[in-house]
Amino acid sequence: MAGAKLINPGKPSWKKTLVRAMMVCAGSVAILLPAWLPGRSGAPIERGTVEFLQASLLAAAAAVMLGALAHAGPFRPVCRVLAFGLLAAVVGELEDFISGILGWPFPEAWIIGVILLVALVTAMKHRKAMVLFFSTLGYHAASGLIGSALLILYVFNRVVGNKRFWQASLGDAFDPNIPVICKSYLELLACYLIFIGSIGYAVTLARRPPL
Template identity: 65%
Template sequence: MKTPEALRNKLMAGGNLNTQRNSSWSRTLVRSTLICGGAVAILLPAWLPNRGSVPIERGTVELLQAVLLAASAAVMLGASSHAGYNRPVCRVIAITLIAAFIAEIEDFLSGILKLKIPEAWVLGTILLAALVTALRNRRVMLHFISTLGNHAGSGFIGAALLIIYVFNKVIGSSKFWKASLGTSISPEIPKICKSYLELLGCYLVFVGVLGLSITLARRKEPM
């Protein structure tokens, strides 16, 4: 007979992100190659021709950022139907990604298409929905956060946040480029570097969300 404590530990292990899988150097090599190849491929808009007054590179980069965030939200929403015990986690992450998508597409709409949306109200409503969902499922969210460091996907997302909110603040600053190259630099250089670093961050978010969604969909649901 299993003791209640042993049964409880077994059930909690079923919802853990740290699931054991057979390692393979070939799979690891393929995954690493695909991730590195994607990081290089996102630089393709930089090779597009320059068209004078039309900001084609900047517009393409902004649009790609929004596409990656929308794809991340769609992946997490798709995984929620298979996540069972961790379904609220998928919903909170998906709602947060939708808010990031709205913030990114607003830059594209206002800068390229000259359209305005009430961004503050829309983002506030979406983030409030995410907060309410998290508070209503506090136990599940706390358990997810406690095991988040066991998955590589969280590392990719953490790296993306560091790039966007830390490293990008330096590389995207005109003061940094003036101190490095002097005053005779184009004012577009900091903007271009900032846009491409944000694109790299969005790509890493997509990779991390993809890994987390697969793990959450494969877990065993506690009984």
């Protein structure tokens, strides 16, 4: 079966699965620890730190995919496309940091557009490998992690990061910094899940399965 070429044929182990799940959960908690520290600085400084951490996690995920290139065999184009997508996300996070926090102009739209265009051209030139990869996404746990990250970014964050949600919840105790900080930390958690998912994809693609 063609779809099984990207699946690990090794014997499954519930112990290894449990350990991996616990490590991912522990990392998800640890990544949010700065929000619980006493004596934090003002919201702009805190938000800038979180935005920088987001960009760092996405850059690390892109580096993981680029590192898998040398071992991916016929699936090198898939690694390149995923790396380009992650680099575009890095540019978006850097724009939030540079423009939103530092107040400096940053032409992120042009840079992201060029990166995504290169990714699209690469995907079209290597359609066979891309189709096989996407046909097996449902078999990999990394897809669940990245899917969760996308749900956080584009569904859950739209509610929790909305000031009207907090105004209705807190009433007179509402602070305008609350939705901003919550949104930033949720995005940080999503970036962490994308980083872990990218490691999972890189390990799978680096096994160089035959087409």
